[in-house]
Amino acid sequence: MKSIVILISGRGSNLEAILQAKKTMNLPVEIRAVIANRADAAGLSIAAAHHVPQRVIDHKNFASRDEFDDALADVIDEYQPDLIVLAGFMRVLGADFITRFSNRIVNIHPSLLPAFPGLHTHRQALATGVKIHGATVHIVTAELDSGPIICQAAVPVFADDTEPKLAARVLAQEHIIYPQAIAWLAADMALRDVARPQTHSQNVGHLGAPNVDDGTHEDFLRSPRIK
Ligand code: GRF
Numbered sequence: 001m002k003s004i005v006i007l008i009s010g011r012g013s014n015l016e017a018i019l020q021a022k023k024t025m026n027l028p029v030e031i032r033a034v035i036a037n038r039a040d041a042a043g044l045s046i047a048a049a050h051h052v053p054q055r056v057i058d059h060k061n062f063a064s065r066d067e068f069d070d071a072l073a074d075v076i077d078e079y080q081p082d083l084i085v086l087a088g089f090m091r092v093l094g095a096d097f098i099t100r101f102s103n104r105i106v107n108i109h110p111s112l113l114p115a116f117p118g119l120h121t122h123r124q125a126l127a128t129g130v131k132i133h134g135a136t137v138h139i140v141t142a143e144l145d146s147g148p149i150i151c152q153a154a155v156p157v158f159a160d161d162t163e164p165k166l167a168a169r170v171l172a173q174e175h176i177i178y179p180q181a182i183a184w185l186a187a188d189m190a191l192r193d194v195a196r197p198q199t200h201s202q203n204v205g206h207l208g209a210p211n212v213d214d215g216t217h218e219d220f221l222r223s224p225r226i227k
Contacts, residue, residue: 002082002186003030007072009090012043013171014108014178018087019050021179029186032079035072037091059091069097076101082189085182086140095142105140106185108178110170112136112152117145122166125157133157133166135174137181150181 021027034047062068141147153173
């Protein structure tokens with residue numbers, strides 16, 4: 001089964017959606033740790049309630065962004081995750097960090113990218129007058145909020161919307177598409193393992209068995225949430 005670590009900065013509602021999907025819908029990933037860049041991140045207590053190891057790497061303890069990124073990367077390496085899941089992680093990660101974990105970092109952004117990268121996306125959507133808004137799960141690349149898109153969810157924008165009302169409508173969709181996207185990515189990684197020729201040492205290590213997932217992703221992919 002593929003493994004993930006989840007990075008948070010605050011509330012942790014997407015973290016909770018992923019943990020719930022694991023608990024109730026067989027989301028086929030092992031959640032090895034939750035890492036926060038703030039000791040007061042509310043999501044840490046959600047991780048604790050689900051008995052997931054929690055770590056804090058406080059960015060304020062580092063003199064530079066690069067030093068923080070290096071410390072964060074070293075802690076992530078302790079868990080050897082297949083995928084790094086950013087769930088409301090409010091630090092911009094540097095190019096060296098992204099290269100170190102190339103194509104293995106995924107993020108959810110509260111807009112239909114490429115519209116409204118950056119902060120205050122719901123405010124931007126209301127100010128612009130768009131009639132459709134939403135959320136995007138994408139692979140993280142060095143350019144902010146612009147990596148390859150895995151999936152998106154769209155919601156209507158109503159004439160009497162406020163920022164909080166629109167944010168809540170989008171967030172409800174985030175909680176559906178993020179676990180779904182993680183399931184797809186994990187299944188895709190497992191399939192690529194099967195397709196890749198096995199080396200002698202891998203075969204010995206796996207007693208000759210291919211490095212395949214255990215099939216639990218099929219339960220998740222068949223679940224009623226999946227269109
Ligand atoms: C979400 O809207 C997510 O799209 C954005 O930050 C917010 C995090 O919320 N990246 P939560 O901490 O998951 O509740």
